[in-house]
Amino acid sequence: MGTMPDGRDKRPWLPPRWVVRLAWHVHRGLYRVTGGRVGLWRPKGNRYGTLRLTTTGRRTGAARSVILGYVQDGPRMVTLAMNGWAEGEPSWWLNLQAHPEARVELAGGSGPVTAHAAEGPERERLWAWWRQIDKNLDAYAALRSTETAVVVLEPLPGRAVP
Structure with missing residues (x-):
């Protein structure tokens, strides 16, 4: 993460x-309010996109949805299990570890994936x-005591996500 000239740790700012x-x-x-017309976009250039991931709850078996950034x-779609850079794993990642099959919705299409x-x-x-x-990715990741998982969402064979 580095240090500042006065010896203090240089920590990235998070709200x-x-x-x-x-x-x-x-x-x-x-x-939700726009029926999915607002909130999802495709990655462009050096910018990430957003997708809606629906997993199966590891305890309840109920469908659980979250909106994530991806490249x-x-x-394949690639996201980070970062939990807002707070400690602990995000619930959606714990759900995927228990049930790797899920569904993604992208701007313009949806389909089944495995994670x-x-x-x-x-990973590197x-x-x-x-x-x-x-550019601050490593500094943000250093805020967590555990390694941040790089999660790959792969369309099921023969079922490409548009």
């Missing part, structure tokens, strides 16, 4: 947790890609 949670609720509310890696955590050289390549989008 208070309540602001992050409010932003999530507002984004999800806009998506496109060929037909896995990228490891080794694949995808992390570097995210680092190009956000």
Whole structure:
């Protein structure tokens, strides 16, 4: 993360947790109120897109949806299990670990996917890609005591997500 000239740790700025949670609720509310016409977009250039991921709850078996940022890696979508850079794993990632099959909705289409955590050289390549989008990625990740999972959402064979 580095230090400042006076010896203090140089920590990235994050808004208070309540602001992050409010932003999530507002984004999800806009998506709902507009029937999905607002809230999802495709990645362009060096910018991420957003998708809606619906998982199966690991305890309840109920459908659970969340809107996430993602980048496109060929037909695959790649996101980070970051929990707003707070401690702990996000619920959607815990759900995917228990039930890797899910559904994604993108601007312009939807389809079934299966999820896995990228490891080794694949994780390094995808992390570097995210680092190009956000220069502070490593500093944000350092705020967490555990490694941030790079999650790959892969369309089921023969069922490409448009």
